Amino acid sequence: MPKCEKCTFFFPIPEKDMDFEPGKGDCVEQQQDTKGKFWLSKPVSENSEACQRYRPRN
Amino acid sequence: MPTTERTARLKNRCRFKHVAGGEYVDPGVKAGVERARLITQAHKENIGEPTSIIRAKGLENILKKITIHIQDDELIVGANTEHPDYFPMYPELSYFSTMDMVESHYCDHKEEMAEIAEYWKPYTIQRKAEKYFTPEEIGIMYSATTVQPPMFVTAFSSIVPNYESVIEDGLLKRIEVVEQKIADAEEEIRKSPWNAPEKLHYLDKIDQWQAMLIAMKAVVGWAQRHARLAKIIAENFLTDPKRKEELLEISDICRHVPAYPARGLKDAMQSKWFTFLLCHSIERYSSGYGHKEDKLLWPFYKKSVIEKNEQPMTREEAVELFECERLKVSEHGSTKGRQLREFFAGSNDLFILTLGGINPDGSDASNDCTNAILEAAENIVTTEPSIAFRWNEKGNVETKKRVFNCIKKGFGFPSIKNDELNTQQLIKYFNVPEEIARDWALVLCMSPGITGRRGTQKTRSEGGSDVYPAKVMEIALTNGFDEFFTNMQLGPETGNAEEFTSFDQVWEAVKLQLRYAIELSLRSKDVGRIMESRYLCCPFISSIDDGCVEKGLDGNELAEVANPWHNIIGGSVVVVDSMAAIKKLVFDEKKYSMKELMDALRNNWEGKEEMRLDFWNAPKFGNDDPYADEIATKYYDLIADEWKRNTTYSGTFPLPLAQSVAGYIVNGPKTNATANGRHAGEALDDGGISPYMGCDKNGPTAVLKSVSKINGSKHKGILLNQRLSTVLMNSDAGFDLWHAYMKTWHGLGIDHVQFNVISSEEMKAAQIEPEKHTDTLVRIAGYSAKFIDLARYSQDTIIARTEQDLAAG
Amino acid sequence: MATCKECKFITPSPTGDPSTGICLVDRMQLAETQKTKTAIRGKMVQKSMESCPKFEAGESWKDIKNLI
Numbered sequence: 001m002p003k004c005e006k007c008t009f010f011f012p013i014p015e016k017d018m019d020f021e022p023g024k025g026d027c028v029e030q031q032q033d034t035k036g037k038f039w040l041s042k043p044v045s046e047n048s049e050a051c052q053r054y055r056p057r058n
Numbered sequence: 059m060p061t062t063e064r065t066a067r068l069k070n071r072c073r074f075k076h077v078a079g080g081e082y083v084d085p086g087v088k089a090g091v092e093r094a095r096l097i098t099q100a101h102k103e104n105i106g107e108p109t110s111i112i113r114a115k116g117l118e119n120i121l122k123k124i125t126i127h128i129q130d131d132e133l134i135v136g137a138n139t140e141h142p143d144y145f146p147m148y149p150e151l152s153y154f155s156t157m158d159m160v161e162s163h164y165c166d167h168k169e170e171m172a173e174i175a176e177y178w179k180p181y182t183i184q185r186k187a188e189k190y191f192t193p194e195e196i197g198i199m200y201s202a203t204t205v206q207p208p209m210f211v212t213a214f215s216s217i218v219p220n221y222e223s224v225i226e227d228g229l230l231k232r233i234e235v236v237e238q239k240i241a242d243a244e245e246e247i248r249k250s251p252w253n254a255p256e257k258l259h260y261l262d263k264i265d266q267w268q269a270m271l272i273a274m275k276a277v278v279g280w281a282q283r284h285a286r287l288a289k290i291i292a293e294n295f296l297t298d299p300k301r302k303e304e305l306l307e308i309s310d311i312c313r314h315v316p317a318y319p320a321r322g323l324k325d326a327m328q329s330k331w332f333t334f335l336l337c338h339s340i341e342r343y344s345s346g347y348g349h350k351e352d353k354l355l356w357p358f359y360k361k362s363v364i365e366k367n368e369q370p371m372t373r374e375e376a377v378e379l380f381e382c383e384r385l386k387v388s389e390h391g392s393t394k395g396r397q398l399r400e401f402f403a404g405s406n407d408l409f410i411l412t413l414g415g416i417n418p419d420g421s422d423a424s425n426d427c428t429n430a431i432l433e434a435a436e437n438i439v440t441t442e443p444s445i446a447f448r449w450n451e452k453g454n455v456e457t458k459k460r461v462f463n464c465i466k467k468g469f470g471f472p473s474i475k476n477d478e479l480n481t482q483q484l485i486k487y488f489n490v491p492e493e494i495a496r497d498w499a500l501v502l503c504m505s506p507g508i509t510g511r512r513g514t515q516k517t518r519s520e521g522g523s524d525v526y527p528a529k530v531m532e533i534a535l536t537n538g539f540d541e542f543f544t545n546m547q548l549g550p551e552t553g554n555a556e557e558f559t560s561f562d563q564v565w566e567a568v569k570l571q572l573r574y575a576i577e578l579s580l581r582s583k584d585v586g587r588i589m590e591s592r593y594l595c596c597p598f599i600s601s602i603d604d605g606c607v608e609k610g611l612d613g614n615e616l617a618e619v620a621n622p623w624h625n626i627i628g629g630s631v632v633v634v635d636s637m638a639a640i641k642k643l644v645f646d647e648k649k650y651s652m653k654e655l656m657d658a659l660r661n662n663w664e665g666k667e668e669m670r671l672d673f674w675n676a677p678k679f680g681n682d683d684p685y686a687d688e689i690a691t692k693y694y695d696l697i698a699d700e701w702k703r704n705t706t707y708s709g710t711f712p713l714p715l716a717q718s719v720a721g722y723i724v725n726g727p728k729t730n731a732t733a734n735g736r737h738a739g740e741a742l743d744d745g746g747i748s749p750y751m752g753c754d755k756n757g758p759t760a761v762l763k764s765v766s767k768i769n770g771s772k773h774k775g776i777l778l779n780q781r782l783s784t785v786l787m788n789s790d791a792g793f794d795l796w797h798a799y800m801k802t803w804h805g806l807g808i809d810h811v812q813f814n815v816i817s818s819e820e821m822k823a824a825q826i827e828p829e830k831h832t833d834t835l836v837r838i839a840g841y842s843a844k845f846i847d848l849a850r851y852s853q854d855t856i857i858a859r860t861e862q863d864l865a866a867g
Numbered sequence: 868m869a870t871c872k873e874c875k876f877i878t879p880s881p882t883g884d885p886s887t888g889i890c891l892v893d894r895m896q897l898a899e900t901q902k903t904k905t906a907i908r909g910k911m912v913q914k915s916m917e918s919c920p921k922f923e924a925g926e927s928w929k930d931i932k933n934l935i
Contacts, residue, residue: 078931078934079878079927079928079931079933079934079935080878080879080928080934081928081931081934083931152882152883154882154883154884154885155882155883156883157883157885158879158882158883158885159883161885162928163926163928200880200881200882200884201881201911202881202882207881207882211882212882395882395883396879396880396881396882396883397881397882400881400935403935542908543909543910543911544911545911662908667898670898671900674900723935724935726906726907726935727889727891727906727907727908727909727935728909735900736901737895737897737898737901737906738906738908739893739894739895739906739907739908739909740897740901740903740906741903751901751902751903752900752901752902847931849931849932849933849934849935850905850932850933851903851905851907851934851935852935854903854904854905855903857902858901858902858903859902
């Protein structure tokens with residue numbers, strides 16, 4: 001099963017940031033509804049099992 | 059018209075969160091579960107820690123883990139929930155409020171939220187406070203008939219955040235200050251010799267300061283999350299170079315504020331927005347948008363727009379930013395308890411910013427930033443945020459013309475407060491130094507409070523809550539028993555009106571019922587205040603107040619500047635007119651007996667139309683009629699005197715504030731027929747001193763003269779609604795006529811006035827074809843709403859207001 | 868037998884107390900002298916009460932225009 005770490009939508013948190021934790025990253029998702037586009041970000045661990053949105057990073 | 063294509067697009071797709079009849083109008087609106095889930099998780103993990111630390115770790119958990127989002131086109135970023143269509147939930151406040159949401163169609167996570175609500179039940183401030191009241195007292199308060207239910211069950215609060223300290227200092231500097239406080243305290247408690255009375259208080263303070271540190275660091279981290287998201291979107295999801303550039307600038311701004319002092323207007327606006335979200339909606343829920351925006355932002359407006367040396371921008375770009383702010387407020391999901399959703403019919407929440415007045419040095423405070431904010435309001439046409447304008451004799455005419463332009467377009471705002479009167483009151487009653495008093499802003503709709511770096515209002519248990527006078531008078535005639543709505547004993551046994559033989563007995567019964575309602579309401583606020591300071595510490599809110607940092611105290615506990623006030627909501631003029639009719643027809647002319655009157659009221663005037671018309675045509679307030687006005691004077695003095703008997707948490711007596719929001723609508727169906735000739739269930743008077751609908755027949759000046767007989771300095775505010783002719787306001791002479799009217803109003807020393815400028819024809823047309831009137835705004839009382847979003851019952855109360863002809867005088 | 872809880876004229880209590888509600892079924896048209904058109908005689912009820920003859924199944928929030 002793939003891990004979040006390898007996903008295009010996983011972005012590791014820089015060490016200088018207040019919420020930095022080793023292995024933690026931002027999972028960013030683009031959504032669109034009748035009122036327009038927006039982007040969501042939630043924290044995930046690189047070792048978490050990837051979700052259905054998983055897209056391997058090139 | 060919106061100033062730019064961006065704000066036109068943003069308005070077109072705005073995710074409005076306003077309510078009507080207690081329900082959210084937009085079908086997409088949902089209750090977000092993440093805040094509730096995360097604060098519960100942190101609570102379970104940290105039980106046993108001091109409350110301030112538990113609360114700080116709750117906030118930290120939310121800010122670290124909640125899903126954040128940025129929408130297309132936005133220039134100001136950040137929200138209080140995981141999705142732009144949602145509003146958050148606060149299970150730590152009130153069990154009933156949470157369950158109301160859980161049972162509603164807004165909640166998609168019913169099982170999880172019900173479990174969360176049950177977990178919190180013993181910890182809520184509702185359960186903590188209820189035990190200090192008898193079941194009968196709880197029954198009275200929760201029925202919302204003579205008094206507003208207490209904050210510990212409605213979860214309603216209000217606050218004026220210390221925006222200045224965040225924007226001027228930045229949080230990293232404040233973190234250093236707090237760290238030094240802890241270091242100093244640690245040193246003090248180790249000094250020789252040991253002295254317990256002098257040292258032990260540091261233990262609680264160290265906990266409070268530690269909690270502030272946790273909160274502030276979490277906030278900086280949360281802003282950095284937004285900075286990262288903006289950059290990630292720019293670099294990974296977009297191709298449009300202009301939007302990419304904007305997002306990279308947003309990213310830079312969120313890296314910079316609120317961690318550091320704001321550099322220019324863009325920083326200041328973003329820092330203000332983050333602070334607003336945290337204080338009003340994330341750490342806990344509090345209503346309001348209380349700040350003096352033109353004063354707060356003026357230094358940054360100057361740097362960016364006029365001098366162009368920090369974050370340079372054109373004036374049009376600044377107006378666009380203010381339009382973005384209005385739309386951001388419009389789609390901010392506010393979570394009010396049931397009663398308040400009904401009380402703010404047609405609105406999202408009470409978002410009211412303040413402009414105008416004078417500076418601490420006495421000079422005119424209206425500047426080009428004031429004008430740009432008004433211009434944005436005029437262009438974008440949204441009901442929220444509402445605007446209060448401090449009318450001072452020194453105010454420049456150009457700004458007053460912009461105020462007029464908004465009013466004549468029918469927005470219902472700015473509402474206008476008498477600057478000199480309200481400044482003097484802060485000095486005289488609350489001992490506020492004059493230079494601080496001159497920076498006041500409205501806390502919510504009507505009540506001035508100080509702004510700045512310390513001492514601002516932190517909770518509604520300081521100022522707020524309601525007494526409902528029409529219902530109080532009703533039960534004063536029925537021995538304290540409510541025969542009409544609840545079938546409960548709502549007040550002391552003060553006798554049945556059938557047996558009253560003098561007008562003084564009527565007064566005495568009203569006074570004693572009012573006294574009971576006032577004291578019950580004040581006690582519930584102060585008990586709530588204690589529970590807030592014990593169990594609902596707000597470390598972030600405290601960390602941005604210089605006084606709380608200096609003293610190591612929570613903002614709920616510290617009452618550095620007393621500002622107690624208490625609303626008397628909708629129905630004051632029903633009482634005045636009813637008393638006038640009773641005096642004239644029962645005791646002066648002896649045309650009817652009290653028994654006949656009580657029979658008629660109990661039967662809703664059925665079969666007594668002639669008698670009802672006698673009471674309907676008795677002297678009415680608002681006509682410069684000495685008979686009715688003398689009773690009004692006595693009534694408003696009585697209110698002030700009755701509140702003055704009490705001393706509240708902050709050590710002084712509260713001032714009454716007569717107003718209504720939509721309480722005059724909601725409380726109509728709870729109130730039986732009244733002696734002013736009103737039917738059972740008919741709406742009450744729509745303000746704090748607005749003549750009853752259709753009863754002011756002698757023109758606008760007569761209204762002002764009646765109102766001016768009340769000693770406004772004894773009251774925190776008295777709301778006057780007036781409706782003006784659209785034809786006249788839009789004529790060439792419109793401004794001059796209105797300006798002359800305003801000078802008369804100001805010269806008479808009246809506290810407040812706000813206007814509806816809309817014709818009955820337009821409103822009736824909107825009732826028939828609502829889809830053609832989507833931008834038709836009206837003033838309710840204290841806030842504005844889209845006419846088409848009101849229930850028919852509410853709409854009719856706006857149409858019913860007398861349209862005054864300024865030219866007639 | 869249906870209870871008030873299932874009736875479309877019952878709105879939630881002012882506090883959100885799950886056991887009580889406000890009944891808004893009783894309406895009257897007002898006299899010509901009055902500037903408003905309608906009066907609504909509200910009543911606080913226990914939601915578990917047996918419904919009255921004016922009962923109509925439904926949920927009040929579905930028609931905001933008929934609220935207050």
